[in-house]
Amino acid sequence: MTLPAGFTLRLATPADAALIQAQRDAMFVDMGSDPARLAAVHDAGVAWHARTLAAGTYTGLLIEGGGEVIAGAGILWTDLPPNADTTATTRAYVLNVYVQPAHRGQRLARALMQAALAECRARGVDIVTLTASDAGRPTYEALGFTPQAELKLLIPGGPL
Template sequence: MTLPPGYALRPATVHDAALIQSQRTAMFTDMGSDVAGLARVHEAGVAWHARMLACGAYTGLLIESGGEVVAGAGVLWNDFPPNADTDSSVRAYVLNVYVRPEHRGRRLARALMQAALAECRARGVDIVTLTASDAGRPTYEALGFTPQAELKLLLKGGTP
């Protein structure tokens, strides 16, 4: 993984929880999510990130430039039973991949993904999943990710 000059990668700490949640909000805002809904869950998101960082269930990766965090990504470590593809019980879900607009086009998302995948390999993880935006899909596909069939059901407010 190579970063452009002037950029540095560092691990996130519990103290970065609010920053990570702010990046997450910006990411979903860019994708057209409800801004009021995102604001409503902000503090709960900060608390979740702090808790997951503290217990090690979430690994955050941040890229800094000029003393400011300009990009980030995270990996949520999940416990699943082995299957035909792996005997490992740990799976990785990549989330919160975000690059501030003025720093886009410098392959920072790719660098974050390479660092996340290196951490997955170091932990013996064989299966990595993520949900891609249209803008992010080419980066993930270039790294070898393939589309999968997934369904979603929102139980809140509906009667399935």
Template sequence: MTLPTGYTLRRALPADAALIQAQRDAMFTDMGAEQAGLGRAHSGSLVWHRRMLESGSYTGFLLEYAGEVVAGAGLLWQDLPPNPDTTLSQRAYVMNVYVQPQHRGKALARHLMDAVLDECKARGIRIVTLTASDAGRPTYERMGFRPQAELKLLLEDVQVQEGKP
């Protein structure tokens, strides 16, 4: 699959952490995230992205158009025990998939996902997971991603009664 004319793909560098964080903020805003919570997370998330890029625990891909970064996606490399689906301990978690609104409709997210999956294949990764927004879900399902039974609990929402959660 060839990128549309004028677009180039490159790997993210630690110096790109602020760009990645800006895209992440925009992604959460598009999904309706509460702005106060997003503001509280911003600086810590920026530090995390820079640290993870520097350590190699996160691999980012950025799409540029006319010298400006307009889309991106990343992989968080996870160390988990082998399970019935894989004897490997490394897994990949896709995150930060974002395309600026004026560049949507050109299959750029698909191009980013192809780069992400090519990187996973090159590393021999067998399990790739992600959390999809409603808008992104059809793209991921067309690529073969299937829902799984993951649950989420925010501990501050749990009321403790007599020492029991």
């Protein structure tokens, strides 16, 4: 993984939870989500990121440039049974991939993904999944990700 000059990569800490959630909120706004609905879950998202970073069930990767965090990505580590594709019981779900608009086009998302995949390899994880936006899909496909069938159900009367 190579970063452009002037950028550095670091691991997130629980102290970065609010920053990660702010990037997540911006990512969803970019994809057309309602900012008011995102604001309603912001604090819960900050608490979730702080808790999972502290527990080690989420790894955050942050790129800094010019004295600020300008991009980030996360890996959620899940415990699942072996299947026909792997005997490994830890899988990775990549989420929160975000680059500030002013810094897009510099291959920072690709660098974050390469770092995330290196972390997966280091942990012996051989199945990595993610949900791609239309804008992110070409980056993920270039790294070898392939579409898969997945369904979603929102149960009425849930917390939101």
